[in-house]
Amino acid sequence: MEPGHIYGLLGKNGAGKTTLLKIMSGLRFPDSGTATILGENATLRKSEAMRDIYFLQEEMFVPHLKIEQFEAAYAPFYPNFNHEHFEEYLRELELDKETGYMDKLSHGQKKKVLIAFALATNTKILFMDEPTNGLDIPSKSTFRKLMASAADDSRLVLISTHQVRDLHSLIDMVAVLDNGHMLLNASTYEITQKLLFDVDDAKSTDGKVFYTEETPRGNYQVKENVNNIDSSLDLELLFNAAITNKNEIANLFK
Numbered sequence: 001m002e003p004g005h006i007y008g009l010l011g012k013n014g015a016g017k018t019t020l021l022k023i024m025s026g027l028r029f030p031d032s033g034t035a036t037i038l039g040e041n042a043t044l045r046k047s048e049a050m051r052d053i054y055f056l057q058e059e060m061f062v063p064h065l066k067i068e069q070f071e072a073a074y075a076p077f078y079p080n081f082n083h084e085h086f087e088e089y090l091r092e093l094e095l096d097k098e099t100g101y102m103d104k105l106s107h108g109q110k111k112k113v114l115i116a117f118a119l120a121t122n123t124k125i126l127f128m129d130e131p132t133n134g135l136d137i138p139s140k141s142t143f144r145k146l147m148a149s150a151a152d153d154s155r156l157v158l159i160s161t162h163q164v165r166d167l168h169s170l171i172d173m174v175a176v177l178d179n180g181h182m183l184l185n186a187s188t189y190e191i192t193q194k195l196l197f198d199v200d201d202a203k204s205t206d207g208k209v210f211y212t213e214e215t216p217r218g219n220y221q222v223k224e225n226v227n228n229i230d231s232s233l234d235l236e237l238l239f240n241a242a243i244t245n246k247n248e249i250a251n252l253f254k
Contacts, residue, residue, distance in 0.1 A: 001156055001158065001173075001185075002156065003124065003153065003154055003155055003156040004152070004153040004154070004155070004156070005156065005157070005172055005173045005187075006147070006151055006157040006159065006170050006171050006172055006173065007156070007157065007158045007159065007171070007173040007174070007175055008159055008161065008164070008167060008170075008171035008173070008174050008175065008235065009021075009158055009159065009160040009161070009175050009177060010161070010162075010164065010174065010175070010176050010177070010235070010239045011160075011176060011177035011178060012178070012243070014179075015177045015178055015179055015180070016177055016179065016180045017129070017160040017177055018057075018058070018129055018160065020160075020177065021055060021057075021127045021129055021158070021160060022055075023035050023042065024037055024042055024127065024158075025037075025042065025053060025055040025127060026042040026043060026044070026045040026050065027055070029043050030043075037049055037053060037125065038052060038053070038124065038125065051077060051078055051079055051123075052080075052123045052124040052125060053123055053124070053125045053126075053127070054078070054118050054121045054123045054125070054126050054127070055127040055128075055129075056114055056115065056118045056126075056127065056128045056129065056131060057129050058129040058130040058133060060107075060110055060111065060114060062102045062103045062105075062110050062113075062114075063102065063103065064101055064102075064103050065101065065102055065103075066097070066099075066100065066101055066102070067090070067095075067096075067097045067098075067099060067102060067113055068097045070102060070113070070117070071083070071086060071097075071117070074117070075117075075120075075121075078121040078122070078123060080121065080122035080123065081120055081121050081122065082120050082122055083120070085119065085120045085122075086116055086117060086120035089115070089116035089119055089120060089146055090112075090113070090116045092142050092145070092146060093112040093115070093116060093139060093142055093143075093146075094112075094139075095109060095112055095113060095116070099113075107134045108134045108135055108136060108139065110134075111131070111133070111134045111135060112135070112139065115131060115143060115146070116146075119146060119147075119150045122155075123155075124154060124155060124156065125155070125156045125157075125158075126155065126156070126157045126158070127158050127160075128157070128158070128159045128160070128161075129160045130160065130161055130162065130163070131143065131159060131161070132161065132163045132166040132167070133163070140166050143166075144166070144167070144169060144170055147170050148170065151170075159171070164235035164236055164239070165235075165236075168233075168235055171188065171235070172187060172188050173185070173186070173187050173188070174186060174187075174188060174191060174235065174238065176238075176239060176242045176243075176249075178242075178243060178246060183242050183243075183246055183249055183250050184242050184249060184250065184253050185253075186253050188233050190253070191233055191238065191253075192225070192230070192231060192232075192233050193225065193228070194224070194225055194252055194253065195210070195222055195223070195224065195225050195238070195241070195252075196221075196222070196223050196224070196225040196227075196229055196231050197220070197221075197222055197231040197232060197233060197234050197237055197238075198220075198221045198222075198223065198231060199217070199218045199219065199220055199221070207223040207224035207225060207226040207227070208223055208224045208248070209221055209222070209223040210222045210223055210224070210241040210244065210245045210248060210249065211237060211240050211241035211244050211245070213237065213240065220234070220237055222234075222237050222238065222240075222241040224252070
């Protein structure tokens, strides 16, 4: 995985998404093989690498601290932490440092504080596990706005999620994990070059159909894009196609 991209990590429950993120963060050890992060073995957890990695986990640990105290305690671990950006992100998410003790906040407010902190670390690698869980609809919109502003060519962002509708506009790389195996790791451009997302077979009658879904608005299909037709990527349909036709999709994107 390369910097300058926002990866969407998709997979069923139990596929290994969170385990993979923990291995890449050095929080769990692989049964075999090596996870290399910033040129270092993640298992060694060298401080030179760890200070440039932030992992926002789905299971949040929130200490009995006020936001200012949390910032003072944890920001020094990240040399590029930007305090002004942290305050700006909090304001965008309708919070401030006077909100009170973090462990007394609602689930959504806790998530907002940790999202703001994660973005303010300015680490080279940012892992997020289900970041939009617990956010209301306006906050999800703000999250997308903040993510777009915080991403740059030097940063690698990997987001594990089931909420693909929340992140569709952000993701430019897609990885699909199935029982510990990577079925797909490709750019959204490459995906739409090789796959056609179509309704009712209206645009093309050629190409293998990988997945069909009946809806009130017609039959949505994913099929091989043999005629180089432009279409809009649908992450839900892509995931279902990959899980339904594992070998075919894996071979198509080898």
